[in-house]
Amino acid sequence: MTGLLVLAVLATLLAGTCFAVLLDRAQPALVAEFFRSRVETEAPDRLNRDLAPAWYLALAAIGLSVVPFAPGLALIDSPAGIVIWGSCEALIVVTVFLHGWAPNAPFPLIGAYRYAALALPVMLPSMFVLIAAALPAQSLSLIAIVDSQREIWNVIRQPLGLPLFLVVALALTLRGPMDYADGADIATGTSAEESGAARATWYLARAAMLVSVSALAATVFLGGPLGPLLPGPVWLWLKTAALMALTAWLGHHVARPPPGRMLTLLWIALLPLSFLHLAISGVLAL
Amino acid sequence: MTLTIVLLGAAALIGLGLYGALSQQSFVMLMMGLELMLNGALLATIGFWSRAIGGMPEGQLLAIIVMAVMAVEMAIGFALIVAVYRKRQADMTESLGTLKH
C-alpha cells in the first residue's frame, strides 16, 4: 500500500506539472533550456545555488504526501498533518531566499529580500485558515479533516477560507500578484543569474508546487477524495485541476502592487480578516 | 541508553551555546548562541518526557513553553539590536562601553 501511494504521489506530481506548464501563458523552451550553458557569477554559494531547485521540488513532494488520496489513506499519516504543511511553507520561504542569496548578485538578492518580507506575513493567514478548517474535525490530521467534510464542504461553511488560501497559493508558487521573488520588474529576480538546467528545474519546481498547494486546498476546503460516483483519487485530481486553473487564472489577471502597498494590504486587511474568519469558525464549531 | 544519548546531545548543545554566547562579538551571533542553549534545553525536555515520565502531558507543555521563550527572546533581542544600532551605530558588543568602569 505504501508503494502504491508513493507511485500515486509521483504520478500526480508528474501529470500535474505538465498541466501546470500548459496553464502558463507563455511556456519557456524547456527542453532547449536544459542544454544551455550555465552562467557563473562571482563567488556564489555553490551548494545552495545548485540544490535550491531540488529542495523546492522536495518540499512540493512532501506537501503532496500528506494529502489523502482516498478517505483514510495518505502517504504520511501524521496526527499533525496541517503542521507538516505549515513547516513546508516556512521552508519554501527559506528555499526561495537561498535561491536568491546564493548567486551573490544584486537583483537576485533584492528578489529574495522582497519575497522574505512579504511571504512571512502571508504565512500567518495561511495558518489561521488551516486551523479554522481543523476546528470542525477536532484534529490536526488531514484524514480527519476530510472525514469532517462528509456532510458539507469547508468552502461552504467557512467561505472566507478558500479566497485567503488562494492568496497564499499565489505567494508559495511565485505567481501573479505575489511574484515578488521572480518578478519581471527586477529582471526575473532570483532567477536573473541562472541559466541552463537549474533555470529549467526551478520553473518545473514552481509548477510542481502549484500541484501540491492546490491538492492541499482541495483536501482542506473542497473535501478532497470525497464524492458520489467516481473513486477517491479521481475526485482529488479533478478538484486539484480546477484549483490549479483558478490559481493560474488569478495569477494572470490580478495586478501586482508595489511591495509597500502589498505589505500594508497583508498586515492591515488580510490578517485581521483571517482573525475574524477564525473567530467565526470557532463559534460555529462550538 | 536512548535517554543518555539524547541528554548528552542536549548537554553538548548547551556547552556550545554557552561558548558562542560568551565569545562572539557580533550581537546576532551572540543571539545564535542563546538559541543553541535553548535548543539543548528543548531536546532535554523532549527526552525526559518521552523516556522518563511516561508521557505526562505537562512535559509537552514545558516544551511548548521553551519554544515560546525562544520566540520572545528573539523578538525582543532583535528589537533591542535595531534600537541600539540606531542610537549608537553599534553592531558589535565592543562598541557599547558606557557601563565600563
Place this chain on the structure above:
Amino acid sequence: MTDPVTDLVLLLLTGFAVWTGWRVFRVDSMVRASFSLMLSFIAVGAIGLLLSAPYIGIATVFMMAVEMMVMAIFMVMFMMNPAGLNPMMMVHQHGVSIAAGLAAFLGLGAAILLSAPPSDPVPPQAPVVAQLGHELLGPSMLIFETAGVTLLATMVGAVILSSRQGRHGAADEGSRPPGLTAGGAPAGRTPGEEGGPGHHHHHGGHG
C-alpha cells in the same frame, strides 16, 4: 528494551545537531551560520518525531525555519560581509568561553552519567497530540493564557523599541551604515547628498 535501530538513528541525528551547532561559529558567512543553526533545529525536530512527540517536533521545524529566516534578514542588514567573501572570526575572551563551554558540557555530562533517571517510556499508541490539546486548555489553561499575554507584550515591546517615531525624535536620525573598514568612514551616501547612480535601497516596505 530500547530498539537498537532507533538508538542508532538517534545517535546520528544528535551528532548532526551538535555538529551543525558547532559549524554555526566556524563558517565564514553569517547567512550560512543562521541556516546551519536551522539545520541543527531540524535535527532536534526529527529527534522529537522519533521520540513520539509529532506535534513538538514539527512545530520546532516550523518555528525555527521562520526564526532563522528573520535572522538571515538581520544578518544581511547589519553585517558588511553577509555573503562570505572574507574569512570572519570576530571573537573576544576566546579562552574563557571555551573553558566555560567545556565546563558546562562536562558538568552536565557527569550529572547525566552518574545519576539514574527513571525509565518510564511513553506508551507507543498514546494520543499525545490530543493529550497536549486537552492539557493546554484544561488544567494548564492559566499557563497557556499567561504565555499568550507574554507574547502579546513581546509584540508590543518589539514594535515600540524599533518604531520609526522614537520617543525623542525620529529613530533613524543618527543612523548611518557601518564603515567598509573597521572604524572607517560610513559606506554609502551621507544624508543631504543627492542620490547618485549605483545605490539601491533594501526597503522592507516601510512607508
